[in-house]
Amino acid sequence: MKRKIINILMSLVLVASFFVVEHDPIIVANEKFKGKESEYLVKCAQRLNATQAAECAEFKTYYQSLGKAILTGSSDLKKEVESLKSNIEQLLVKSEQLTKEIESLKNQQVTINNNLKVTENNIKAIQNDIADLKLKIEKRKEDIKKRMRDSQLDVNGDRKFAFVLDASDFDDLLRRISVLEQIARYDEERILLLRQDQEKLLDEERELNRQKEELISQKNEVIEKEKQIAVLKDANQVLVNQYRTKQNEIEAKIREAESNYATIMANASKINTTATPESINQISDSNKTISGFGPVMRGSWYRSAGTWYYPASFGGGVHLGLDMAGREGVGQQLLAPANSIVLMTKSGCPDYGSLGNRCGAPISSAGNWVALMTELKGTTYVFLYFHLANRGITTKDFVAKGEVIGLQGSSGSSTGPHLHLEIIKVGDFPIQQGYQMFKDRGYDPALKAGWGLQTRCEVKSPPCRLRPESFYSS
Numbered sequence: 001m002k003r004k005i006i007n008i009l010m011s012l013v014l015v016a017s018f019f020v021v022e023h024d025p026i027i028v029a030n031e032k033f034k035g036k037e038s039e040y041l042v043k044c045a046q047r048l049n050a051t052q053a054a055e056c057a058e059f060k061t062y063y064q065s066l067g068k069a070i071l072t073g074s075s076d077l078k079k080e081v082e083s084l085k086s087n088i089e090q091l092l093v094k095s096e097q098l099t100k101e102i103e104s105l106k107n108q109q110v111t112i113n114n115n116l117k118v119t120e121n122n123i124k125a126i127q128n129d130i131a132d133l134k135l136k137i138e139k140r141k142e143d144i145k146k147r148m149r150d151s152q153l154d155v156n157g158d159r160k161f162a163f164v165l166d167a168s169d170f171d172d173l174l175r176r177i178s179v180l181e182q183i184a185r186y187d188e189e190r191i192l193l194l195r196q197d198q199e200k201l202l203d204e205e206r207e208l209n210r211q212k213e214e215l216i217s218q219k220n221e222v223i224e225k226e227k228q229i230a231v232l233k234d235a236n237q238v239l240v241n242q243y244r245t246k247q248n249e250i251e252a253k254i255r256e257a258e259s260n261y262a263t264i265m266a267n268a269s270k271i272n273t274t275a276t277p278e279s280i281n282q283i284s285d286s287n288k289t290i291s292g293f294g295p296v297m298r299g300s301w302y303r304s305a306g307t308w309y310y311p312a313s314f315g316g317g318v319h320l321g322l323d324m325a326g327r328e329g330v331g332q333q334l335l336a337p338a339n340s341i342v343l344m345t346k347s348g349c350p351d352y353g354s355l356g357n358r359c360g361a362p363i364s365s366a367g368n369w370v371a372l373m374t375e376l377k378g379t380t381y382v383f384l385y386f387h388l389a390n391r392g393i394t395t396k397d398f399v400a401k402g403e404v405i406g407l408q409g410s411s412g413s414s415t416g417p418h419l420h421l422e423i424i425k426v427g428d429f430p431i432q433q434g435y436q437m438f439k440d441r442g443y444d445p446a447l448k449a450g451w452g453l454q455t456r457c458e459v460k461s462p463p464c465r466l467r468p469e470s471f472y473s474s
């Protein structure tokens with residue numbers, strides 16, 4: 001267990017030194033504390049003389065500055081996280097754009113493929129047309145050949161000759177020859193037209209093939225572009241992952257820093273900075289320099305019941321103290337209001353009692369309790385703290401202002417964690433005399449002031465009861 005604490009302290013020192021800003025004057029001025037934090041935390045938790053108290057006050061300032069440095073470092077880290085988050089955000093937007101681009105490129109590919117199919121079908125159709133034309137041309141050529149063969153035959157078999165010779169007169173002869181020429185010319189023209197058609201179709205086919213090539217090249221371009229964008233998108237994602245990893249690392253550091261800060265602040269609150277008196281005379285002397293009582297409870301609290309009468313919701317009845325419910329519950333620290341003598345303490349009652357629980361003798365029902373005697377401006381007082389937790393009750397004879405004298409509990413006749421505080425005015429004389437009265441009155445922590453309403457200072461001379469509200473309000 002002890003080992004673990006040392007480890008925690010060591011790591012705190014390391015973390016603290018990590019966040020230390022070099023130009024911080026407090027830290028430069030306190031080189032002597034550096035690396036000795038755990039040593040001083042132990043030292044300053046003990047009874048201090050005036051010199052030690054001054055040194056511990058110095059140490060406390062230094063130690064709290066470590067906490068502040070951690071906070072500063074942590075807020076820098078938070079800024080870094082914010083910037084990472086915004087980078088990630090931007091990258092994600094970019095990723096979305098790239099995804100959309102890829103989708104659009106895929107759509108383009110579908111369109112191009114459709115166009116390709118149409119073009120290929122057109123090419124096929126044209127090729128068919130061309131084939132048809134070729135056949136027609138071939139056929140026409142065959143016809144001509146056949147006719148030429150026939151006319152050849154005619155010549156050989158005198159049929160053309162006969163056709164010509166059959167002419168009735170010269171005019172008729174000329175006409176008949178011209179008919180033969182016209183037939184030949186007609187055939188030539190037909191072939192020429194068919195060839196022109198064929199040329200036109202071949203042109204179209206070339207054009208379609210050119211379009212097809214273009215579509216294929218477009219398609220390849222689009223595929224290439226898609227690949228490039230996919231690479232970009234992957235790179236983007238890698239960056240996002242890297243940023244996220246970094247963000248997690250920094251957030252872990254922030255959590256660590258926050259926990260270290262909380263530890264440092266908790267430790268700092270336990271550093272004593274006032275000298276504990278070693279004699280009644282010292283109490284009397286040192287309290288002359290203070291202007292008023294310090295808090296009797298560290299941290300926040302609210303008044304759950306006031307002095308003299310319990311509220312009706314509590315059933316009414318006489319109430320001789322102020323009930324201060326500390327918001328931290330059992331364990332909240334109770335403090336000495338000034339340098340004081342610890343008159344008496346009572347422990348051994350369970351932390352949680354109940355209504356009507358009698359534990360606390362010789363103050364029945366008070367649970368665990370502490371009685372302090374102190375002096376302020378020539379008047380001696382007794383502070384009674386009731387219903388404390390069973391642990392943490394001071395074992396000292398003298399305590400310093402602000403020193404922890406016990407912890408809030410709910411022992412004795414109590415229904416929830418609170419401090420029941422009573423303040424007894426012992427008399428307008430110094431504490432030495434007050435302490436003598438305590439002894440003379442049989443070591444009664446209430447100085448035989450009694451326990452009824454008639455013990456109020458308003459109706460009775462000291463020792464008598466004051467309203468703690470006149471010193472403490474939440």
Ligand SMILES: [Zn+2]
Pocket residue numbers: 305319321322323419420421
């Ligand atoms: Zn009470």
